[in-house]
Amino acid sequence: MKLAKTIIASAIPLALMLGGHAQAADEIKIGVVTFLSGPAASPFGVPARNAAELLIEQFNKGQAPAPYNNKGFGGANIKMVLIDESGSSTSVVTEYRNLIQRENVDMVVGYISSGNCLAVGPVAEELKAVTVLFDCGTPRVFEEGNKDYVFRAVNHATADSVGAALYLKSMGVTSANYAGINQNYAWGQDSWNDFDGSMKQIFPAAEVTTSQMPKLFAGQYSAEISSVMSSKADVIHTSLWGGDLEALILQSAPRGMYKRSKVVLTTGETAMYRLAKKIPDGTIIGARGPFGVLAPKTPLNDWFRASFIDRYNVAPNYTAYQMVHALMAAKLGWEKASAAAGGKPTQEQLAGAIRGMTYEGPGGVAKFSLANGHQAVMETAYGMTKRVDGEMTLVDIKRFPAEQVMPKDGVKSSEWIANGFK
Amino acid sequence: MSQFLVILIDGMNYSAWLFLSAVGLTLIYGVMKILNVAHGSFYSLGAYVAASVMGYWFANDYPPYWSFVALAISAFVAGFIVGPLLERFMLRPQYDKDEVVILLITYGLFLILEDVIKMIWGVDPYFVSEPYELLDMFEVGDMIYPRYYLLMVGLAVTVGLGLLFLLKKTKFGRLLVAVIHDREISAAMGVNVGLVFAITFGLGCSLAALAGGFTAPTISVSPGLGVEVIVLSFAVVVTGGLGSLPGVALASIFMGLLRSVCVHFAPQFELFVIFTVMAMVLTFRPRGLFSLAEARKI
Numbered sequence: 001m002k003l004a005k006t007i008i009a010s011a012i013p014l015a016l017m018l019g020g021h022a023q024a025a026d027e028i029k030i031g032v033v034t035f036l037s038g039p040a041a042s043p044f045g046v047p048a049r050n051a052a053e054l055l056i057e058q059f060n061k062g063q064a065p066a067p068y069n070n071k072g073f074g075g076a077n078i079k080m081v082l083i084d085e086s087g088s089s090t091s092v093v094t095e096y097r098n099l100i101q102r103e104n105v106d107m108v109v110g111y112i113s114s115g116n117c118l119a120v121g122p123v124a125e126e127l128k129a130v131t132v133l134f135d136c137g138t139p140r141v142f143e144e145g146n147k148d149y150v151f152r153a154v155n156h157a158t159a160d161s162v163g164a165a166l167y168l169k170s171m172g173v174t175s176a177n178y179a180g181i182n183q184n185y186a187w188g189q190d191s192w193n194d195f196d197g198s199m200k201q202i203f204p205a206a207e208v209t210t211s212q213m214p215k216l217f218a219g220q221y222s223a224e225i226s227s228v229m230s231s232k233a234d235v236i237h238t239s240l241w242g243g244d245l246e247a248l249i250l251q252s253a254p255r256g257m258y259k260r261s262k263v264v265l266t267t268g269e270t271a272m273y274r275l276a277k278k279i280p281d282g283t284i285i286g287a288r289g290p291f292g293v294l295a296p297k298t299p300l301n302d303w304f305r306a307s308f309i310d311r312y313n314v315a316p317n318y319t320a321y322q323m324v325h326a327l328m329a330a331k332l333g334w335e336k337a338s339a340a341a342g343g344k345p346t347q348e349q350l351a352g353a354i355r356g357m358t359y360e361g362p363g364g365v366a367k368f369s370l371a372n373g374h375q376a377v378m379e380t381a382y383g384m385t386k387r388v389d390g391e392m393t394l395v396d397i398k399r400f401p402a403e404q405v406m407p408k409d410g411v412k413s414s415e416w417i418a419n420g421f422k
Numbered sequence: 423m424s425q426f427l428v429i430l431i432d433g434m435n436y437s438a439w440l441f442l443s444a445v446g447l448t449l450i451y452g453v454m455k456i457l458n459v460a461h462g463s464f465y466s467l468g469a470y471v472a473a474s475v476m477g478y479w480f481a482n483d484y485p486p487y488w489s490f491v492a493l494a495i496s497a498f499v500a501g502f503i504v505g506p507l508l509e510r511f512m513l514r515p516q517y518d519k520d521e522v523v524i525l526l527i528t529y530g531l532f533l534i535l536e537d538v539i540k541m542i543w544g545v546d547p548y549f550v551s552e553p554y555e556l557l558d559m560f561e562v563g564d565m566i567y568p569r570y571y572l573l574m575v576g577l578a579v580t581v582g583l584g585l586l587f588l589l590k591k592t593k594f595g596r597l598l599v600a601v602i603h604d605r606e607i608s609a610a611m612g613v614n615v616g617l618v619f620a621i622t623f624g625l626g627c628s629l630a631a632l633a634g635g636f637t638a639p640t641i642s643v644s645p646g647l648g649v650e651v652i653v654l655s656f657a658v659v660v661t662g663g664l665g666s667l668p669g670v671a672l673a674s675i676f677m678g679l680l681r682s683v684c685v686h687f688a689p690q691f692e693l694f695v696i697f698t699v700m701a702m703v704l705t706f707r708p709r710g711l712f713s714l715a716e717a718r719k720i
Contacts, residue, residue: 039646042545184693212689217650219641220439223432223685226565230428230686243547246642250551254559255566275549 026076028334030056031099033092033110034323036084039217043242043270044112044135044319049082050312051320052109055327056080058307065303067360068328074335076344081105085112089119096120100129107132107334107350109326112319114138114157114186124150130350134326135319137288138186139413142371149351151374153326153366155289157187158413159380159405160239160266161194162421165202166405167284167382168235168262170398175205179233179261181224181248183240184213191239191266197417199235209233217244225252233261241267246275253278264382269293270317272385276392283385285394290363291321293394294381301362325361329368329376332359367402370409377402424563429682431562435571437678438578439637444655444662444670445581446629452665453602453622455521456513459528461630461655462648463535467504468497468631469638469647470539473548476639480552489553490573497635498628505627506620513623514616532648540645547644554639570639577636581629582671589667598622602665654696661700663710672711673703 032052035045056078058064062071072078081103083095092113099105107130111117117136124131124147131150133141137157141150168176178199182188192211199206209231212224225248228236236257240248249271257263258280265271265279269287272279287294292315295301304324308316316324337345337353345353356373359366366378379401383394407416416422447461475496479489508531516524557569589595600608601618609615634647641647658677662669677696684692691698703711 037540037545037645039644042547042644046545210689212685213693215650215693217646219637219647219650220436222435222571223429223682224689226428226432227686227689230425230565243642243644243646246547246549246644247640250549250554250642251640254555254568274547278551 027079028073028076029079029081029103029105030327030330031081031083031096031103031105031108031110032323033083033085033095033099033108035086035112036082038086039243040112040241041086043317045085047317047320048112048135048323051308051316051323052080052082052327054307054311055304055324059327059331065300068331070335073331074338083110085110085116089115092116093119093123096123097127100127106130106344107330109134109323109330111136114140114190117141117152118144118186121147121150128347130347130354132326132330132354134322135288136187138190139407140186140190142375143412146372147374149347151329151351151354151368151376153329153361153368153376154322154363155378155380155402155406156375156413157190157239157288158194158407158417159377159402160286160288161191161237162198162405162417163380163382163400164195164237164264164266164284164286165198166400167398168199168264169202171384171396173203173235173262175203176234176262177207177209177232178235178237179209179211179228179231181212181214181221181228181236181238181240183216183218183244185216187241188213188216188239192237194413194417195237195239195266197414201417201420206234214244219244219247221248221251225255225257229255229257229260236261236263237266238264239266241270246271249275249278253280258283267318270319272392272394273315276387279385279392281384281386284382285385286380286382287318288322288380289318290379290381290399291318292316294383294397295321295363296399298360298362298364300360304362321361321363325359325363325366325376328361329354329357329359329366333357370406372409377406380405424565425686427562428565429686430679431567431571432685433679433682434575434675435678436681437674438571438574439633440654440658440678441578441671441674442574442581442633442636443630443651444658444674445585445667446626446633447655448659448662448665448667448670449585449629450623450626451659452667453598454619456528456623457521457525457656457664458623458626459525459652460508460531460535461626462650462652463532463539464501464505464627464630464648465634465637465651466539466645466648467500467535468634469641469643470543470548470634471500471631472497472635472638473550473643474543476550476552477548480550486552486556489556493553493635493638494632497631501628501631502624506624508627509620509623514619532652536645536648545645547642548638549642551639574636577632578674581632582667585667594618594621657696657700659710661703661710663707663712666710666712669710669712673699 034048035041109132112135114136133152139156180192182192264284266286268285269292333354337349341349366376368376381399383397386395407413450458472493554570559566658673662673684695
């Protein structure tokens with residue numbers, strides 16, 4: 001009897017150890033990188049993290065709707081390794097290397113800053129690590145050379161700028177002199193260049209009245225507001241985001257900038273509820289795609305939106321949607337690759353599975369069709385603010401299909417726009 | 423004419439903001455020879471405290487015009503509580519160390535305070551634009567401006583004149599000047615240098631907090647506010663001459679006006695105009711516009 005007890009007592013920890021090993025082999029580690037501190041945390045980073053936590057929890061419980069209703073990634077539990085994107089590009093690259101080489105993650109989903117995407121891309125190729133970019137806008141990620149392991153699950157910034165110009169045309173604007181206030185770094189410059197190019201194509205008679213490029217996180221825009229207002233522009237374009245956008249709205253709205261010009265806020269969706277009382281009716285709002293309040297009415301969107309609001313008591317903004325799109329693409333790719341491999345796929349098999357894939361997220365259907373199947377395209381949408389019974393709403397929502405707002409495969413955005421979208 | 427006035431108003435508004443942001447930094451350096459990198463955190467602290475107080479003030483329908491007084495007092499007091507505490511317990515024990523060590527400590531304090539602010543107020547932004555809109559607008563030609571800009575200019579002038587009065591006409595000011603010239607002789611003559619240091623550090627931090635407090639109604643009060651401020655303040659203070667009050671005033675006015683001209687006529691140069699001014703001034707006057715003569719010590 002004593003011997004039996006000893007055997008049982010020894011067997012239990014042994015079984016637990018073996019079980020533990022079996023479980024560890026069935027665990028998928030995903031590095032999730034987003035801003036958790038600094039000015040980009042509140043408008044972008046934290047909503048994206050919240051979306052990742054919610055979705056991974058739902059994946060692990062097998063409670064997401066079809067085709068995402070398999071538990072975890074193909075039955076394997078997902079463990080999220082969360083990393084703060086704040087810091088210099090050098091430190092972001094170091095953290096990326098740590099994720100791959102020390103944490104041994106199976107894939108990385110992340111990056112909001114265009115600069116960070118440009119910095120991480122070559123390292124992902126060097127380490128042969130599948131990396132799905134979820135928010136950064138610069139088209140240069142794939143224009144500076146094809147990638148084998150880097151993917152972007154949503155449109156790049158060209159769609160935002162072309163979509164804004166198309167929206168103006170769809171609303172009956174016939175000719176518009178235009179001005180811009182954009183931040184002086186990759187995102188702001190790319191956004192303005194694409195918008196400027198698109199306006200020249202769509203409204204050949206229109207001219208730039210002034211292009212203001214304040215420093216990132218400048219915060220003080222009095223002179224810029226005066227300059228665009230005195231330039232008598234019909235349209236004012238801005239891709240300012242986060243606190244910069246909110247400061248611009250707070251400083252410009254009382255000065256009547258929105259009464260004199262049609263103002264386009266390409267990332268305005270993140271501010272439209274926080275500053276609902278400040279943003280005048282008739283302001284054109286974008287969400288970097290068909291996300292947030294511009295997302296289409298689908299069962300998947302209804303599920304995600306309700307789940308997010310239920311958990312966080314706030315509606316998901318566009319970065320939350322983008323994160324969900326990236327994770328859903330990653331899940332489908334992983335399951336496709338592991339089914340083909342008959343087990344845990346290699347990085348090459350995983351990249352091969354995502355390449356060219358079509359998937360549906362809460363923002364609609366996206367297809368990895370550009371940059372040799374690494375850059376996804378999808379429709380984009382814009383709307384106009386209108387307060388109804390004191391509540392901020394968007395009216396006159398227009399949708400533009402992917403082929404109207406994203407360049408053709410193999411053609412750089414700037415060339416595609418300059419050639420009349422051909 | 424109206425174009426000239428528009429540039430002037432934009433320039434003076436920015437100059438006022440630069441002066442308010444930077445004057446505390448130069449005061450602390452002038453007296454204590456400490457380049458306080460945590461200055462930006464006190465700017466943030468002032469903005470957050472002002473945002474909280476203004477939120478409470480307007481939620482309770484207190485008299486709206488008194489909100490400016492509440493804003494000034496709350497921001498100033500916050501700086502004057504936290505500043506001397508840090509000086510007493512973090513900086514004073516290290517005064518026998520090299521200036522670089524003190525600078526690194528203030529950098530550490532900057533990082534800590536940024537996280538403390540996040541811990542207290544979270545990462546979501548605060549909006550308190552009521553004071554900005556309260557004073558209504560005025561027109562220059564066809565341009566509309568908030569009267570709040572005039573308040574900022576008035577505040578900057580008041581702070582500048584107040585500091586001049588403090589330094590030139592009060593007993594504390596004379597003690598301060600004595601400590602600036604030679605802290606050892608001052609101590610030997612019976613001046614309580616420790617107390618002068620604590621008050622000066624508190625005053626410098628309070629001025630940063632005041633700048634943050636009065637900027638809060640025009641911005642989204644969110645984490646990371648202080649980073650940009652410390653960089654610009656440093657540029658202004660170095661250009662004016664470290665420790666010089668007239669220097670920081672002149673540098674603020676010059677940089678603010680030049681930036682405004684750039685924004686209106688050559689926006690592509692706006693990004694580096696302030697730092698170009700700094701580089702050019704330092705090329706010809708390495709110690710800044712109003713560098714203080716320093717007696718050689720034996």
